[in-house]
Amino acid sequence: MKITFFSAKPYDKESFVHANECYGFEYEFFETELNAATAEVIQNSIAICAFVNDQLNRQVLEVLATKGVKIIALRCAGFNNLDIEAAHELGIRVCRVPAYSPEAVAEHALAMIMTLNRKTHKAYNRVREQNFSLQGLLGFNLYQKTVGVVGTGNIGKAFCRMMLGMGCRVLAFDLVADKSLEAEGVVFLPLITLLQQSDIISLHCPLNEQTTHLIDQQTIPFMKKGVMIINTGRGKLIDTKDCIDALKTGHIGYLGIDVYEQEEKLFFKDLSSHIIQDDMIQRLMSFPNVLVTAHQAFFTKEALEQIAMVTLDSIEKLGKGEPPATNGALVV
Numbered sequence: 001m002k003i004t005f006f007s008a009k010p011y012d013k014e015s016f017v018h019a020n021e022c023y024g025f026e027y028e029f030f031e032t033e034l035n036a037a038t039a040e041v042i043q044n045s046i047a048i049c050a051f052v053n054d055q056l057n058r059q060v061l062e063v064l065a066t067k068g069v070k071i072i073a074l075r076c077a078g079f080n081n082l083d084i085e086a087a088h089e090l091g092i093r094v095c096r097v098p099a100y101s102p103e104a105v106a107e108h109a110l111a112m113i114m115t116l117n118r119k120t121h122k123a124y125n126r127v128r129e130q131n132f133s134l135q136g137l138l139g140f141n142l143y144q145k146t147v148g149v150v151g152t153g154n155i156g157k158a159f160c161r162m163m164l165g166m167g168c169r170v171l172a173f174d175l176v177a178d179k180s181l182e183a184e185g186v187v188f189l190p191l192i193t194l195l196q197q198s199d200i201i202s203l204h205c206p207l208n209e210q211t212t213h214l215i216d217q218q219t220i221p222f223m224k225k226g227v228m229i230i231n232t233g234r235g236k237l238i239d240t241k242d243c244i245d246a247l248k249t250g251h252i253g254y255l256g257i258d259v260y261e262q263e264e265k266l267f268f269k270d271l272s273s274h275i276i277q278d279d280m281i282q283r284l285m286s287f288p289n290v291l292v293t294a295h296q297a298f299f300t301k302e303a304l305e306q307i308a309m310v311t312l313d314s315i316e317k318l319g320k321g322e323p324p325a326t327n328g329a330l331v332v
Helices: 010-022 058-066 084-090 102-118 120-128 154-165 179-184 191-197 240-249 279-286 301-319
Strands: 002-005 026-029 047-050 071-074 093-095 146-150 169-173 200-203 227-231 252-257 290-292
Touching: 002 010, 010 026, 010 301, 047 301, 058 084, 071 301, 084 093, 093 301, 102 120, 102 154, 102 200, 102 227, 102 252, 102 290, 146 154, 146 191, 154 169, 154 179, 169 191, 240 252, 240 279, 279 290
Parallel strands: 002 026, 002 047, 047 071, 071 093, 146 169, 146 200, 200 227, 227 252, 252 290
Antiparallel strands: none
């Protein structure tokens, strides 16, 4: 079976080539993103492997169907870029990787909290310039602070446990309370109550109609003045313009984002010699209390290995007419 990869970076190729020793698939790699135009390059592939910013709308899916594609494998957990109804109508099976080292993303969220708080990125640059002053580097103890976690799936659950280990009071919001987390001391509350009580808010929920712009001008006023917001979920969970306004007034005291609303035009690319036309990302990066990383949270050796193995196993199962072995891997 031939698999065509889109948005394939060198590290994707390395992990999938290594994992393929157990399967023997034929590969074709394209570094370009998948869209209606680039889909035309597909030749004799039963499966394609796509990533978070690849387009999987009806137009693209129709092109894939005419090319004989039967399987779309998303090498990520989210599938908000997929037209599920169109895939079903066209008879294309879609799988994803529902859990790949959730600790990787949770640890990155914690790293962003620690960096914003203790300003280690600024201290690193200062010392390299022989500036050993502590002025402007004041942080706060995480111990006994209240951390609100929105979404307690695999990643949110791992993050909750990390923050409990830091001695924090952990609040959570989800449609269904997790009994195991409650037994460990996590308190499940309505969203607005969580926003009102939290010193730090970390977003780990999926993106859908209900969660789009979950953080905006309607919900920010409920938060404590000076709140820290961390987003390692999906960019559109946050209304960027509203957050910029709240940063300017000081209502948001710290913002850490590993995802961004318009990231498909920026992330996973080297734009160091380009003039970036996105004024909002430029404005965000001008704030001293904002930390932006480029969809890096998943990026660990262990996570890449798991993504490759789960993806290939799901493709093999679907190719045989069997359901994927991983619970939750099948989307359509």
